[in-house]
Amino acid sequence: MSLLSPILPALKVYYLAVTVILSQLYQRYRYGFSLPAFSSQHGNVAIVTGGLCGIGFSTAKHLAKLGMHVIIAGNKEREGQEAVKQIKEETLNSKVEFLFCDLASMKSIRQFVKEFKKKNYPLHVLINNAGIMMIPQRKTTDGFEEQFGVNYLGHFLLTNLLLDILKQTGSSSHNARILTVSSGTHYVGELNMDDLQSRHCYSPCGAYAQSKLALVLFSYQLQRLLAAEGSHVTANVVDPGVVNTDLYKHVFWLTKLVKSLTSWLLFKTPDEGAITSIYAAVAPELEGVGGCYLYHEKIIKSSNVTYDEDLQRKLWAESCKMVGIHNVINKVIST
Template sequence: VVTAGNSERDGQEAVRKIQEETLTGKVEFLYCDLASMKSIRQFVQRFKAKNCPLHVLVNNAGVMLVPEKKTEDGFEEHFGLNYLGHFLLTNLLLDTLKQSGTHSHNARIITVSSATHYVGKLHLNDLQSRCSYSPHGAYAQSKLALVLFTYRLQHLLTANGSHVTANVVDPGVVNTELYKHVFWVVKLAKWMTAWLFFK
């Protein structure tokens, strides 16, 4: 298992915990900042240099409801990190995934989205939210883009007869660092909703 992230300290801590819990698990961390196209390309280069198969790619990085900010490449952060970063990473690893999938065991791409995509709108004339910035709107747009990307990717993979399956999932309400920029009233409402309906 190769884990990736933009914090060396957190990544190594995750590796340590996985190794403790699995005992036999072979896990390593490689640095990758999905808000940086350069970092993504460097990660893919390092991963491919290992010459190992890639059976499952989990696209799970993201930011949520952050104040207006741009990535180092100049993209609005929600769209740049949540969508464009995963788009580039997936496309750069697609050849390895295709080589790793077999007739009996497809390789898998699992992209984490959110039910928020239902209220998202793609502003094709303003994908970078330059005209008017809304953290909620930018987040929902990035998640809708991920869903549409996954649907289109699966269509292309099927048409090409590839042994790769693309899936998009909504993890539900999960207590993670993703909620650090969310107003406390919204957090409370989410936790109460989760407690009432998703026990």
């Protein structure tokens, strides 16, 4: 194993971050970041994972402002209830709830779905937003590398367990929508099908980029399967850009210093970072449109490898084995 093996992914990720930040600066001063006006979403129901803070909180808040019934899925009860209270006060929308869901635990995800289904709600929008970034090597409750387990496998299982409700909710005139928040780091990510758990050579940056790449591959495969089945459900990927959130706890100390001094200028605010997620959730021009990668409210090309249908199928099959569900799109294991 080369001494550079753990270092190269970090160099790639930081180089990419610089290019994204420069792109954001251009966007900010040329066009600005603003949320388009959308019609009322009263009567629609959305689930937002990781809605306690950052991009997820801003996404949940703006959807609530549009009149949507929002369920925040998170792993901290007290913070969840505080988020609900704050959103209710700011939006005057009483239909905001918190349900506990720890994406690091397959058992917790199944329990969340069970509790949600007890409510007999429809589900118009699922936003797979939660994530962790560049953490030291550690494992989830189920023994998965934590970034791959939380960022990718947790959302893979959650989405599959909610597909039946999404399909029942979607119609030819109003498709249900699945939005998965990835990252520009997927462009430098490498998917190692022989070592998805990064056991042989762990790099915090490499594992993070791999998890974000997996999310794009998963979303495209999901869209292809849903379209082939004729379901009124679409799946898209959202790239929020470089956003000033709490995700940077484990980055290199110099990066933390630069962030603390320049984030007001170089990084998007959480509200700005949430704009593309909100756009993808409610924009009428995206009705029935799936299999897209969205950045700055535009459809752009993701990395070449994400369009590899064979790799999409392989990852899907392996993911089904890992989380214990059947590899059939229209058969969701009972919770």
